[in-house]
Amino acid sequence: MPEDLISRPITELAPLLQSKQISPVELFDEVLNRIHQLQPKLNSFITVTEAEGRKAATEAEAEIRNGRYRGPLHGIPISIKDLFATRGVRTTAGSKVLGKWVPDYDATAVTRLLQAGMVMVGKANMHEFAYGVTNNNRHYGPARNPRDQTRVPGGSSGGSAAAVASSQCTASLGSDTGGSIRIPSAACGTVGLKPTYGRVSRFGAIPLAWSLDHVGPITKTVEDAAIILSAIAGPDPNDPTASSRAVPDYRKEIKLANGIRGLRLGIPRQYFFDHVDPEIRAAVDKAIRELESLGALTVAVDIPNLENCAAMEAHITLVEATSYHEPYLKRQPDDYSPEVRTNLEAGRYLLGTDYVKSQRARTLLLRNFNEAFQHVDAIVSPTLPAFPPPVGEEWVQSGDLRENVIDAFLRFNIPYDLTGFPAISIPCGFGSTGLPIGLQIAGKAFDETTVLRIAHAYEQATSWHRLRYALPA
């Protein structure tokens, strides 16, 4: 088996599995070795599903041997954020509150990945109840950034992104309420796709805020994200917000598309480029020039009302989260970390009028973005304004602004959770300290194809995604 096999994306592993050049069991064992090697250092997992994974890999091997190849996810080692219910496997949501919960059902996205033939390698570490951006988890220990173990991997899907970046799995399933797929992807150097609200069922994902929660993939490449999105998207009777729109074959669509020549990219110079680390700004500007060199046209766009996003997000998240957690808060208040409990307690004291006003302002924000999208096909910006801080540090330097890491990391991400528009973070460089930089591309509602197409074109023209992870000493 080639030494770098587990570093490869789905698109390279799948043909080898299909043609029986490698076995799903061998691949699983290699990944498991990597997990055992790195878990003490990176703490990317809350539960490693060795028995379940080996069983799935053995079944995949038998099926492929007997000519029943299911498709590109058959035999692929995938981790699942511990937010998603997994039948027979403990699901903690990164909390002590659910520390002993073993669901008797799978989340819909998990069911679909299992049907596609994934081999689940473990339940990834996460910020407690997805209520934070650092993955400093008091109950299961902090997940760490593979590029610099002293730093956070971002969150809340921090274990997922860290595991993908360090090849402890080929891909992961994450969730995004204020940026929780894109933030750790930017921080760890992976691809993170938050699809349109309603594109992927939320059933079986422990909610943070119902009206903001999204489910999506974290992968090594854009094409891998397209493959997973096609597998998990679609209507679901268990989730009334899941859209019944037809699901395209995203992988085929981005390959059919003739590059990005003539596509119009909106550059929102206000808000999305305010208070940004100079190295991040330079890398994103360079990426925009690269997109222009591929034939895209850049257009300045001005989106009003963005300055209210933080307040809107705070009211909606705190109130919805407190509503969900109320029974647990009554029964097990001491099982929450002080930070999460404070957030949940605070949710009781916000006004209903402010919550409804935030939801009304969302409608206005949606109109403002739709107005911009009449003139452009996508909007490009940095994913984060600052690099991930050391574990335990709550402040970051965003260019000329020293700010709380929560404010900093949510800033460019929440507009797309509030509007529900699809957004992807892809690697576009590294800072002088070796930490990755994320480029965010957002598109119109249910136009994941264009988002993926632009991201794929950029990825093909650059080499950031090909940089292999070096094992720490």
Next chain:
Amino acid sequence: MPTNMLVRLLTRRTWVKRSGMGVAAVLFAPALPAQEPPPGAAIRCLATVTGTDLSDPWLEPTAGLVGIIVADSKALRALDLGPIEPATCFKAD
């Protein structure tokens, strides 16, 4: 007079009496150094509204967070949204 109405009247009188005492306390109390009451005091007063008596260790951090969110919400509160309705995921079908 039916008993329930009597109870309501007594309750209302008690409320009015207590409110009067509250107003008097506010009027004749020495001026607070800050312009606005500390959020912790406001939160403690809300126990009857929320149905939850927030215990001491949680009062200060909770009040601090609420204070920050409210302070950051001034522009949102000032926003004139006209007839715009809330975003909603409700589906009648």
